[in-house]
Amino acid sequence: MEPAMKRMTKGSFVAAMTVVTIGLASVAGCRNPAQSTLPPSAISAEPPAVPPLPKGDVYADETVPTADTPIETGDTLEIVIRRGAGEEKFTGLVRENGTVSVGFMEIDVGGVTAAEAERRVQEAATAFMRQPRVQVALKKKLLKVKRIFVFGDVKKPGMIPMARNMTMLQAIAAAEYQETALLEEIRVLRGGDLRKPLILTADLARAFTYGDLSRNVALEENDIIFVPREHLGDANEAAKKILPVVQVGVMPLYPAYLLPAFTTVR
Structure with a gap:
């Protein structure tokens, strides 16, 4: 029985090593997603025209x-004029010439703040009523927020709203x-012309490590950021897929190694 057990153990060891070898080959075949498999000759010299990304x-x-936001064309003003115990409410759209209609009055509010608009409306209304009190609420037009795009080894890839003075970090x-x-x-x-973008590297x-922010790139609208994954990360991802296969292959062989430890007579 002992020679048979040795043969079984040897065969089991070979089988286990075969499974592990296949697993290591799979790991070696992993590549960073930032690496292209196409040769340089496959790059088109004159790619088709691509329209720039909207701003x-x-x-x-x-x-x-x-309080400092200026009133612009397309904004909406909600205006309340109070006199005595009563009040009148108006809603007006700021036209291209910067004026807004408040009843029969035309008030120029283009480029000023809501506080200044209140003063101008009150000044105009004083000619028609005694001691008017004016309140102006600014409702901005539907705005498109500046954005950047982040892809790669991140948990939330895609479009990110861009804050002023945003950096890579x-x-x-x-x-x-x-x-x-x-x-x-x-x-x-980076670049409005996607056919010939500027490529920057951030570290x-x-x-x-050193508190050195000199390679923390200041971003611009529509920048496209790619965060690559280190090769160890590729191996870890591959190991997660291979480990169950290795376990299935090796688990039946455990008794071949454990049985002699309990049956061997000393």
Whole structure:
């Protein structure tokens, strides 16, 4: 029985090694998603014309009107004029010439703040009523928010609303980069002409390691950011897929190794 057990053990070992070898071959075949399999000769010298990406109106942190927000064409003003115990309400759209209709009055409000618009409406209404009190609420037109795009080894890929003075570090923090992200070689594609974009490289590992923010790229609207994954991350992902296969192949062989330990007579 002992020779048979040795043969079984040897055969089991060979089978296990075969499974592991297949697994390692699969790991070696993994590649970083940022690496193209096409040769340089496959790149077209004159790609078809691509229209530039549309631009937004405001930054993400400017969508809510503040006391300093100017009134522009297409905005809506909600105006309340109080006199005595009564009040009158008006809603007016700011026209292209910057004026808004308040009853029979035409008030120029283009480019001024809501506070200044209140003063101008009150001044115009004083000619028709005694001691008017005016309140103006600014409702901005439907705005398109400036944006950037983040792809690669992040948890939230896709479009991200762009804040004023946004940097690469802020962008990948918003996209929630993975632990396997290769922070030394983040790529930025920039340019209105997508046929010949400017390619920048950001190194955020220097920021985390040395506090050096010199490679923390300042972003522009419609920048396309790619966060590659380090090769160790590729191997980890492959191992997650291979490990169940290895376990299935090796599990039946465990008794062949454990049985002699309990049956061997000393």
